[in-house]
Structures are given as structure tokens and as C-alpha cells.
Amino acid sequence: MKKGYVIIVTYNGLKWIDECLKSVVNSSFPVIPVVVDNNSTDKTVSFIKENFPNVILFEQTKNLGFGKANNLGMSYALNKDADFVFLLNQDAFLEKDTIRDLVQVANKHPEYGILSPIQLDYSGTFLEKYFLQFTSKDKACSLYSDLVIGNKIKDVYAVEFIQAAAWFLPINTLKNIGGFDPIFYHYGEDDNYCQRVRYYQLKIGIVPATFIRHDTNKPSENSFKTFSKKYYSIYKKDICINYANINKTLKPSVILKARKIIHIKIIKSFVKLNFKNVLGYYKELRIFNKTLKLIEHSRKINSKIKANYLN
16 A cells, blocks of 8 residues: 655644544545644644644744745655655645545556645535636636536546645655745745646646545735735745746846836836835845845756755
């Protein structure tokens, strides 16, 4: 039987962790749960220790972010000669046969570097809203067509992207592509990983016969002020997603144009004597230049087959 590790990154996840870990422990396909806790300030860690003593638990002294924390778990699994890893959000819950069915599909379709089950909402009665949003714009629309029309459902449907709430990764994916790029702290790392998977001619797929539930009923964080901490965080993430994509050539003319746009904003703000915007856009320019240096280094690493970021 194949050896698999389920990796769960936690941060103040007491609300979900009991149901999440029970779903892993009760999987019909035996797996080894690994929790990487990002310095939770609630009782997540003590609850795991008391109620799930057999879980492999890595406690962090600071919040590493989603990508780096998952890398710790993936690195551990790689060193333990795993055959696959399954990344599961702390607020997501497996069905009993989810892992078993994904293993079977992975065996039949080794061309896939990432496999995802269908992601349902917390109630299990509707598609999870982000899953629906992403897949309805993608090649997976053929899945919905097949379901509605009554066509034969395929084992797996290829897509360009799927969010990393529930990723099945065969071990060769880790050996050839590695872990999440550390230039991403939180959000965007799964975009980048999918870009790298496609770069190496591997596929990303949705397996329609498998399911998880995912509780995404959290407060919206879409509102933020210009030049706020969140504004710059999103700005940096977007730069990384766009320019770290190794499927596209990083042309100097594109970089020059992007810098020119910021320079124009600075000049216009100065002319209008809006010095708050001058300082804000100047900080934006500094972030752009600093991030671009990280991206250039990142692209060199990610263009080589290796277990990058998992050493």
C-alpha cells in the first residue's frame, strides 16, 4: 500500500481542527497526519496534543505563512519516503473515501502533478464558492456540461488552476517541482505552484467522484485603504503572480513600462501637491524594485527540476 501524509497548516484553528483531524484519522485509506502550527494564540496546539496524540505536530514560534509552513510538512514527508502528500486546509474535511479514490486516479493518470477533489461548502450541499468561481472560468466547464447533459463523466478533468485547499501531490511532483515559493507569504503561492506544474508539462486535474467540505464562511477582507499595509501586501502578491510566472518571458520592456506607470503617478501627485500620494507611490516603486530582484532569483530556481524549497 502507498504511504501518504496529510499536511495541515493551522493558525487559531480550534473551531475546525477536531472535525478536520477526525476526517483524516477516519479515512478508509490509512494516512499519516502532519500538523504545522503557525504559532496559534488559541488552544489549537493543546487540543491536538490532548485529543490526537499520534498526530505529528510541528510547533512554530512565529507565523511562517501558508507556503513555508506547508513546505515543512512536505519536506518531512519527502524525507520519510512518502508516495504522496495531501495538503488540506484546517477548515476543510475529507470524506471517508476521498484519499482512496484520489490514489486510484493518480495511479491511472501519472501525467497529473496535482489532483483535487470537488470542493463543497461546509454544509456539503453546494459547491464551495471559490471552487465554483475558478472552475467555471476554466476547462472544467466541460465537467459541468457533462453533468447537466448526462454525458459519461471522466475520471479527471484538466484545469489550469485549482486553489490549494485540498491538493493531492504524487511524490514525483515534490521531487521535480518542490514546495511553495517563499516569495509568497499568504495567497498567490498556489497560483505560482500551478504555473510551475504547467511549465514542466504536468497536468492539474479535478476528480469528480471525490469530495471535501470547506468552510469558507469567514468575514470578507476585500475592503482596505490605499497605501495601507494590506494594499502593499496585495500589490506585492500581484507582482509575484504576474512576473514570477516562468511560462512567460520576463521582458525588460514590460518591466520598464511598469516602472514608468508608477513614475507618472508620482509626478502627477507632486504636481497636485498631494504629498501623501507621492510618498505612497514612491513606496510602491521601492516594493516593485525589491520584489523584482526576488522574482529574478526565484525564476532561476524554479526553472530547474529539483525539490526546491524542501531541503
